[in-house]
Amino acid sequence: xxxxxxxxxxxxxxxxxxxxxxxxxxxxxxxxxxxxxxxxxxxxxxxxxxxxxxxxxxxxxxxxxxxxxxxxxxxxxxxxxxxxxxxxxxxxxxxxxxxxxxxxxxxxxxxxxxxxxxxxxxxxxxxxxxxxxxxxxxxxxxxxxxxxxxxxxxxxxxxxxxxxxxxxxxxxxxxxxxxxxxxxxxxxxxxxxxxxxxxxxxxxxxxxxxxxxxxxxxxxxxxxxxxxxxxxxxxxxxxxxxxxxxxxxxxxxxxxxxxxxxxxxxxxxxxxxxxxxxxxxxxxxxxxxxxxxxxxxxxxxxxxxxxxxxxxxxxxxxxxxxxxx
Amino acid sequence: xxxxxxxxxxxxxxxxxxxxxxxxxxxxxxxxxxxxxxxxxxxxxxxxxxxxxxxxxxxxxxxxxxxxxxxxxxxxxxxxxxxxxxxxxxxxxxxxxxxxxxxxxxxxxxxxxxxxxxxxxxxxxxxxxxxxxxxxxxxxxxxxxxxxxxxxxxxxxxxxxxxxxxxxxxxxxxxxxxxxxxxxxxxxxxxxxxxxxxxxxxxxxxxxxxxxxxxxxxxxxxxxxxxxxxxxxxxxxxxxxxxxxxxxxxxxxxxxxxxxxxx
Amino acid sequence: xxxxxxxxxxxxxxxxxxxxxxxxxxxxxxxxxxxxxxxxxxxxxxxxxxxxxxxxxxxxxxxxxxxxxxxxxxxxxxxxxxxxxxxxxxxxxxxxxxxxxxxxxxxxxxxxxxxxxxxxxxxxxxxxxxxxxxxxxxxxxxxxxxxxxxxxxxxxxxxxxxxxxxxxxxxxxxxxxxxxxxxxxxxxxxxxxxxxxxxxxxxxxxxxxxxxxxxxxxxxxxxxxxxxxxxxxxxxxxxxxxxxxxxxxxxxxxxxxxxxx
Numbered sequence: 001x002x003x004x005x006x007x008x009x010x011x012x013x014x015x016x017x018x019x020x021x022x023x024x025x026x027x028x029x030x031x032x033x034x035x036x037x038x039x040x041x042x043x044x045x046x047x048x049x050x051x052x053x054x055x056x057x058x059x060x061x062x063x064x065x066x067x068x069x070x071x072x073x074x075x076x077x078x079x080x081x082x083x084x085x086x087x088x089x090x091x092x093x094x095x096x097x098x099x100x101x102x103x104x105x106x107x108x109x110x111x112x113x114x115x116x117x118x119x120x121x122x123x124x125x126x127x128x129x130x131x132x133x134x135x136x137x138x139x140x141x142x143x144x145x146x147x148x149x150x151x152x153x154x155x156x157x158x159x160x161x162x163x164x165x166x167x168x169x170x171x172x173x174x175x176x177x178x179x180x181x182x183x184x185x186x187x188x189x190x191x192x193x194x195x196x197x198x199x200x201x202x203x204x205x206x207x208x209x210x211x212x213x214x215x216x217x218x219x220x221x222x223x224x225x226x227x228x229x230x231x232x233x234x235x236x237x238x239x240x241x242x243x244x245x246x247x248x249x250x251x252x253x254x255x256x257x258x259x260x261x262x263x264x265x266x267x268x269x270x271x272x273x274x275x276x277x278x279x280x281x282x283x284x285x286x287x288x289x290x291x292x293x294x295x296x297x298x299x300x301x302x303x304x305x306x307x308x309x310x311x312x313x314x315x316x317x318x319x320x321x322x323x324x325x
Numbered sequence: 326x327x328x329x330x331x332x333x334x335x336x337x338x339x340x341x342x343x344x345x346x347x348x349x350x351x352x353x354x355x356x357x358x359x360x361x362x363x364x365x366x367x368x369x370x371x372x373x374x375x376x377x378x379x380x381x382x383x384x385x386x387x388x389x390x391x392x393x394x395x396x397x398x399x400x401x402x403x404x405x406x407x408x409x410x411x412x413x414x415x416x417x418x419x420x421x422x423x424x425x426x427x428x429x430x431x432x433x434x435x436x437x438x439x440x441x442x443x444x445x446x447x448x449x450x451x452x453x454x455x456x457x458x459x460x461x462x463x464x465x466x467x468x469x470x471x472x473x474x475x476x477x478x479x480x481x482x483x484x485x486x487x488x489x490x491x492x493x494x495x496x497x498x499x500x501x502x503x504x505x506x507x508x509x510x511x512x513x514x515x516x517x518x519x520x521x522x523x524x525x526x527x528x529x530x531x532x533x534x535x536x537x538x539x540x541x542x543x544x545x546x547x548x549x550x551x552x553x554x555x556x557x558x559x560x561x562x563x564x565x566x567x568x569x570x571x572x573x574x575x576x577x578x579x580x581x582x583x584x585x586x587x588x
Numbered sequence: 589x590x591x592x593x594x595x596x597x598x599x600x601x602x603x604x605x606x607x608x609x610x611x612x613x614x615x616x617x618x619x620x621x622x623x624x625x626x627x628x629x630x631x632x633x634x635x636x637x638x639x640x641x642x643x644x645x646x647x648x649x650x651x652x653x654x655x656x657x658x659x660x661x662x663x664x665x666x667x668x669x670x671x672x673x674x675x676x677x678x679x680x681x682x683x684x685x686x687x688x689x690x691x692x693x694x695x696x697x698x699x700x701x702x703x704x705x706x707x708x709x710x711x712x713x714x715x716x717x718x719x720x721x722x723x724x725x726x727x728x729x730x731x732x733x734x735x736x737x738x739x740x741x742x743x744x745x746x747x748x749x750x751x752x753x754x755x756x757x758x759x760x761x762x763x764x765x766x767x768x769x770x771x772x773x774x775x776x777x778x779x780x781x782x783x784x785x786x787x788x789x790x791x792x793x794x795x796x797x798x799x800x801x802x803x804x805x806x807x808x809x810x811x812x813x814x815x816x817x818x819x820x821x822x823x824x825x826x827x828x829x830x831x832x833x834x835x836x837x838x839x840x841x842x843x844x845x846x847x848x849x
Binding site: 069072073074075089093094096097098100102104107109111112113114118119121122125126127128154 | 329336340344418422424
Binding site: 354357358361362365368369371372373379380498500501504508511512517518522523524 | 612613616620623624627630631634635637638639642643764765768769772773776777779780781782785
């Protein structure tokens with residue numbers, strides 16, 4: 001497999017000025033500033049394969065944005081190496097910029113008072129596209145992102161979801177090989193979130209676009225990625241495939257039952273989560289008690305009217321990982 | 326290839342122009358101020374020039390002089406506030422991974438915005454003065470040369486605004502610099518009163534400093550034409566290169582030490 | 589009246605101590621205004637250096653004009669710091685919070701904020717006065733009295749325009765030109781204005797009560813001029829209060845269509 005991105009021992013620390021209040025202190029700090037070092041990213045290693053969708057997941061302030069900024073050449077790292085398409089981002093920033101697209105959710109690339117069309121045109125010139133190439137590409141993107149109706153409305157009148165669609169579309173105007181998305185689904189409602197996820201998936205499949213995104217929404221990785229990287233307080237705390245993750249952490253299953261008569265099982269590895277009349281919700285630790293055993297136990301005593309077996313939600317797994325770290 | 330590089334900045338210029346048109350109703354307030362100043366100063370200068378010319382200025386020239394300096398002064402697009410904010414929040418970084426030069430990008434935006442405002446001010450001011458005085462030192466050549474010199478004046482001003490914006494890298498609070506700079510334009514830039522009226526020693530200082538080339542020099546080109554233009558235009562160019570080169574170096578050094586906060 | 593003075597004092601202390609938390613900012617704003625005034629005087633210094641006199645005005649007269657105008661403006665802005673925000677307050681519906689309180693509304697709005705820059709103006713004007721030939725104890729007393737009266741003219745006049753918002757909706761842009769127009773006219777030798785403009789400056793735009801009449805009283809006490817000034821202060825303050833009260837009735841009866849962005 002070809003690597004699109006390689007990150008080795010990447011670290012970044014910020015210095016922030018420590019300033020006490022008061023005029024005298026202000027003057028003091030002008031000449032003898034006191035700094036405090038904050039380690040935003042510490043010794044991170046990973047790689048992204050060509051044609052892969054990979055997500056960085058973690059709570060706010062975990063170092064996700066800092067990492068993506070170093071990968072796109074916006075920030076200089078304190079230590080470590082990054083290679084994106086064979087280039088070091090902060091050294092060949094301009095050259096690399098023709099080959100990557102980026103969307104930073106909180107920083108719009110659109111001109112607020114103008115319709116999106118104008119921003120597209122500007123970006124086409126900034127990336128030095130030919131007129132015919134641009135027209136063709138624009139037509140494609142407008143169709144794929146369903147922008148026909150909003151192309152001529154001032155950006156300030158668009159909804160957040162519509163704007164994000166424009167932002168992603170405009171970042172693809174120069175046909176980049178890798179797309180970097182920083183929190184693309186932040187603040188969106190469930191329906192629009194899914195819409196954006198489908199779009200990303202589609203772009204990846206049909207155009208073989210490599211996508212690297214950050215998110216604090218576990219739903220994003222579940223829907224989009226084969227692999228998952230969890231970051232917390234500047235460190236990688238998990239790096240595995242979704243399947244491995246499920247296998248390793250999904251040792252328990254949730255059993256929701258509707259019984260004919262009231263019954264409380266009493267087996268090792270079975271925990272009662274909720275019990276209300278004939279309704280029963282239990283968590284089964286599969287290493288201690290097999291499915292066969294618990295079901296046998298129940299039907300020996302009563303009849304099962306209805307039953308659902310579910311995995312522990314991804315959200316819960318990640319939470320366990322955070323607290324474990 | 327070069328054409329394409331130039332074209333991107335021209336598109337920034339164009340887009341920014343259209344974007345600003347959306348705010349055009351904000352001109353009304355500005356015109357009210359401009360009109361008021363012209364009105365009040367017409368009384369002052371009529372009295373002062375009762376006895377005749379002073380330093381080559383008469384009543385009509387003086388009114389037009391003030392209209393020209395004020396049309397530039399009120400046109401300057403204060404992007405340095407936005408830039409300081411961008412530096413403090415780290416948002417400036419988002420400009421750095423695009424294939425354009427941040428400085429040229431800002432310049433295109435600034436010039437587009439400022440030029441539009443300046444032309445509006447000129448049209449408004451000229452109309453008022455022409456109706457009131459029925460006399461103008463303007464002719465087609467002077468107008469063209471005056472506008473060229475004004476663009477250079479705006480460019481020198483851009484360099485200083487950029488420097489003020491950039492100072493946010495080192496100073497958390499840079500409004501004092503803005504304030505002092507604008508006061509320099511006010512006084513030794515010759516906004517209200519031409520440099521020619523200054524005492525000799527102050528005139529010499531003003532000639533060396535760049536401030537008079539933002540306001541005083543272009544206004545005099547409008548009035549005196551080619552002769553004045555040949556005198557000041559080379560100095561304006563020189564100022565742009567010297568100060569421009571300096572901020573370019575500072576900007577390069579500054580971006581290296583950009584500290585960007587992010588999650 | 590005593591209640592109002594007490595309230596003013598309380599707000600003054602409150603505002604000042606709140607601003608003291610940001611001492612650097614406080615100093616920058618105050619000193620900034622002093623510098624600003626000095627730079628304005630620069631213009632006159634150059635001009636008088638060139639022409640000597642403009643009609644009967646010389647540099648000394650101009651210094652006295654600046655002293656009186658900055659003190660009057662300073663008094664108005666220090667004690668009635670919300671004056672220039674009234675239109676906004678009415679527009680944004682912030683007025684409601686004042687209506688709920690058991691204080692007279694207009695004075696409460698006016699005194700609830702102090703402008704720091706204006707403190708600089710006040711200091712500048714007072715210091716400047718000691719450089720004039722009229723700096724004596726009686727002179728100083730007269731200066732303070734006429735400045736207070738002049739500040740009432742200025743305040744009343746601005747209240748009228750700020751209250752326009754009650755009648756015509758958003759008048760912020762008109763209201764913001766008003767203080768500048770009075771100041772611009774005041775900070776010039778008064779005798780340059782002749783004919784109809786001179787009459788306007790005594791009536792519709794009362795700049796003459798803001799500079800010319802106060803300085804002629806300081807130069808040579810004249811009871812008639814003093815009465816003019818006192819009457820003008822009473823009239824403009826009265827008109828301002830009337831405009832506000834009438835407007836407030838309209839506001840309370842809900843006829844006001846508040847345009848909000």
